[in-house]
Each structure stands twice: as C-alpha cells, then as structure tokens.
Amino acid sequence: MPTHDFEKIFQDKIDNEIRIEPKDWMPEAYRKTNIRQISQHAHSEIVGMLPEGNWISRAPSLKRKAILIAKVQDEAGHGLYLYSACETLGITREETINDLHSGKAKYSSIFNYPTITWADIGAIGWLVDGAAIMNQVMLTRTSYGPYARAMVRICKEESFHQRQGFESLLVLSKGSDEQKAMCQDAINRWWWPALMMFGPHDSESTNSEQSMLWKIKRKTNDELRQNFVDMCFEQVKILGMSLPDPKLKWNEERMHYDFGEIDWTEFWNVVKGNGPCNKQRLQARKDAWEKGEWVREAAAAHAEKRKTKQKAA
C-alpha cells in the first residue's frame, strides 16, 4: 500500500476520534512530535520536583510538610507515567533522560525560577499547577492513546495540587501584615512566568493547522492562556490580592479579560538557558543520575543474587 493510503487511514481515524495506539501506523513526524512533547512534559514533572523539594525541610508545620511530600511524590509519579507513554513510541528511557542532561530536550521554563519564600509554594500550586491543569485537561483527549491515558491519571491527582496551593495562600492572605505581603510578593513574581507557560503567541507558530489536524493539541496557546487569565482574575479576588498587570480589565466585546504583553525577551532567555536557575536545575538532575549510579548497580546485583538463590532453592 502506498504511503499516502496509510496517511489517509491514519487521518480518518483521527477525524473519527479513534485514538492512535503504539502499534498503529503513524507518520514519522507525528511520532517525533509526540516523543518531543511527551518527553518534555515528563522532564517538566521531574525537574518540577526541585523548586518544591527546596521547601520540604522548611515547611511551616507537619501538616504542610506531609502535603508537600505527597505532592512532590505525585510529580515523580507523573514523570514516570509520561516516560512510559513516551517509551511506547520506540525511544528508550535512557535516551530521553540523556536528552534532558545534554540540553537537547527542554522542560517547562517555569521551573527555572527560584522559590524564595514559603508563599512561593502556594503560588506554584495555584498558578503553576493551575496553568498546567488547563493544558492537561485538554490533553486527556489528545489523539495518541498512551499519552491521553497518562493525562487522565495525572489530572485526577493534579487538582489536589492546585487546591492545596490556593488554600495555603488563603491562610497567608488572612495572616499578619508580613504574611500578606509575602503572599502578594509571590503572586507578583509567579504571575508572568505562569502566563509564559502557555508558550509563544499562536501567530508566532507555523504549521499550526497540522498539529490541530492531528489532534495532538486541541486548543491553541493563546486560547488556553486567555482561559487561565479569566479564571485567575476571579480567584485572586477571593484572596484579596491583586495580579501584577495594570492592563488587566474586562472586555465586554470579547467577553474576556484583556491583559498586558508578556516579556518575550525574558521568555526566550530562560528557554535558552539563561534563567535564574537553569544551570542549578540541570546540574541537580545530572548529579542525581550520576550519584545514583551505585544504587542502580546495587539493585541489579541484588536482583541477580536473588535469582541465583531462587534457582538453588
């Protein structure tokens, strides 16, 4: 059968909302795009543990510590679901991890910002996980089956992340003047990077029709970003705080909130490795991998020994 027939069958499936499964024929560009997107998503979950892990030992109470540990553990699990989904496309776990360490594969730039105060942990839950959820809910209907299934699992767990963050900020917003100021400061610092998480403007991207056609993605960056702004504007009122954008205002005609322009120079700088924590984050991942080598070796040796014992018995 000529390739264009395969492509037609493939596209028919997508048009009819039939998910693509690992053994199905797929265009090479579809496979590559999914590998790139899923692995970057996986790396984001793993690197995302670092800024939050920073506060586990300094959480203000045992309750907050237990919550934060549970959340960070979830992120590790999310990374694993996604690495597994990625492997179904014919790339090994080690290759994907090597791509992260070499700098070839990226992770969400948001994790290159530092967590300076405890309020940052709340702001990450509310804004960063909130922005992630917008995208992840959409991805539960992405066309590649294993990716969609991983997203369903992740979404089930993710809403706790956002709620605990908002609740944590809510407590601060009702606290002392210092706590209130800390809450507002964290919102001010995380707001713009959170908006950047949705990526460049739609007008900046080419071939967008193709990816929409393949239903890897179902909403554009700008659509998702707008939904996020609309949602946060309402939620920030409950906190009695404000968002750091003087241009934020309701647009009756569009039935959406207008908002200011993102600093794209900053965005591309952080993507290219010049954000506040890029080097630190990547180094932490490399160290974890290299310093953990003896553990991997020991586990393999232990398994070997166990096997020999079982044979002998």
Add this chain to the structure above:
Amino acid sequence: MNNYIRKFYYGDIPEDKAGASIVSSTAKSDWPLWEVFIRSKQGLDHKHVGSLHATDAQMAIENARDVYTRRMEGVSIWVVESKYIHATNPDEAESLYEPATDKIYRHPTFYNLPDEVNHM
C-alpha cells in the same frame, strides 16, 4: 513525509531555538520493562494501568505499589515483563474481527418479541 511540526506545544520548545547541540545515545536501559495490572477492588478484574522499569518482579511490585496505588486504587497487583506479552497486529484487525460484524443475530436486540414478553 516531509511535514515537520513547528507548532509550540505546552512545554514544547523547538530544538532550533533551544540553543543546545544534539547528542544521540545508543545506551540501553539495563532494567527490563514491566506491565502493571491492578485489581481496584475484590470482585473486579485486574486492569492494565501502565508500565515501569525494575530489576526483577519483586521490585516491580514494590514500585507499582508506590506509583499506581498511592490513593487506594488497588487491592492486588500483577506485574509481567513486557517482553512476555504477545499481541495481535493492527494489520490483522480485518481478518480477525471483521467476521463478527455481520452476525447481528448473535445480539439479543436482533429478535423482535411482542411487548407482552417482558424481561427476556
């Protein structure tokens, strides 16, 4: 097919703008891949939930416990090394499943019965 996607996805940074060199690796992961099946409660089937890498079955079960049952999702775990799973090929779908599509008389709805015959 020369259709390269340039769309930016969430967290998807295009390689040409990322400013890093491409390093390819041929290294192979040492730990085998395992498929994980979970029984969510007594009386239900084990259902495939995902996969993970582990050195042996015991480690696979321990990791599956940590990864797939953090919120009481299961009461029993099966793991099987992925290489032992045999599957049908999508190419064979027609010959395997097509013969069933024209046998509608295998379904109860094929038979029209008078309304008086309840609950059959």
